Amino acid sequence: MDTQWLEDVLVLLEEGNMTRAASRRNITQPAFSRRIRGLENWIGAPILTRGTNRIDIHAALSANENEIRALIARIRALRGRIANFDPESTTVAIAAQHAPIFSTFPEMALHAKQFYPSLKFRLRAGNHHDCVSLFLRGDTSMLLCYETESAEPLPFGETVRRATWGSDQLIPVVGGSLRYGVTSDASVASDTPAIVYPEDSYFGEVLGKAERSFGTQRFTHNPVCESAFSSGIKEMALKGLGVGWIPFSMAHREIETGELVSLANTLGHEPLAIALYADAREDAAVALLNVWSARHRSRGGLSASTPA
Incomplete structure (x- = not known):
């Protein structure tokens, strides 16, 4: 479709007359008429009622005038974005x-x-x-x-x-006063409190499928809190509320400082x-x-x- 057809239609609506509309578009009336027929062919329906001595504009055009104007504006904006595309001045939605x-x-x-x-x-x-x-x-x-x-x-x-x-790893960690219950082989008692994921959350599904201890309520003896937010689980684990599974990339600094203890050696890990x-x-x-x-x-x- 040629966008000038839409611009022709807007002028025709404003003038209400083929001759005046053609004059405003700086073309002859026959040429203007051919462009209108081109639009009709693209639509698959007439937009003018042609009589012997008069031509009437179809009501559908008037009813959709605002949409036609908006469409022309969007096309012009799209043309400008493509022609002047610069990744450095773009906002990317993620x-x-x-x-x-x-x-x-x-x-x-x-x-x-x-x-x-x-x-x-x-x-x-x-x-x-x-x-x-x-x-x-x-x-x-x-x-x-x-x-x-x-x-x-x-x-x-x-x-x-x-x-x-x-790549990353989903690992179990523990912090706060619960760190002192970790044995020399990096294990904890099975009844240690746990911060678990809902079973219908993504990490909950991953841990549930692998039957990981302390991951979901089904495989935990003492769940004290359920949350789907890993960042929240990390903070609760740091305070000693319970064992929590979080991405290693989220916990490695605290593991290095000793604020969190990794239990991955005994409870395993899930590659991500x-x-x-x-x-x-x-x-x-x-x-x-x-x-x-x-x-x-x-x-x-x-x-x-x-x-x-």
């Missing part, structure tokens, strides 16, 4: 799980700023399911989430590209991939995906805070 926003996104943002200093981010935080829904609806052009390393990539189709930022998805039709999203995936490849596939 649907992201709460955990990677806290544990990995700050480093990702700083790395992206090295290439696009003026780039802006709009984060839409949520659980795994909600983030996928936001991305599928087109509310964001990127998705950042944790995935179990054994899981298949999400089946988004050919319009979506996938990459990874790095930090996955990125981008709408292939969004240039800025693809540019970011390339920058982040290149960083992942240069580090040999490891997260900066994940032990080799």
Whole structure:
């Protein structure tokens, strides 16, 4: 469709007369009439009622005049964004799980700023399911989430590209006064309080499927709190409220200082991939995906805070 057809229609609506409309468009009336017929052919229905001595404009045009004007404005704006695209002056909307926003996104943002200093981010935080829904609806052009390393990539189709930022591990930790109940072999009593994930949360599903102790209520003798927010679980574990499972990238500094004790040697760990998805039709999203995936490849596939 030629956008000048829509502009012709607006002039025709304003003038109410083919001759005057053609004059305003600086073309002959026959040429103007041919362009109107071109629009009719594209629509598949007449927009003018042609009589012997008069031509009447179809009421559907008047009823949709505001929409026609808005459509022309959107097309012009789209044309300008494409013609003048600059990733550095773009805002990229990202649907992201709460955990990677806290544990990995700050480093990702700083790395992206090295290439696009003026780039802006709009984060839409949520659980795994909600983030996928936001991305599928087109509310964001990127998705950042944790995935179990054994899981298949999400089946988004050919319009979506996938990459990874790095790897991580879901590990059990304990802090506060409960640290002193950890034995020399890095184990705790089975009735130690636990901060568990809801079984229908993403980490709850991962830990439940693996039957990890202290992960969900079903595999815990003494659950004292249930939460789907890893950052909150970390803070509660630091205060000694209970054992909690959190990403290693979120806990490594506190493990190094001794504020948290890792129980992974006895309770195990769950490998995670930090996955990125981008709408292939969004240039800025693809540019970011390339920058982040290149960083992942240069580090040999490891997260900066994940032990080799």
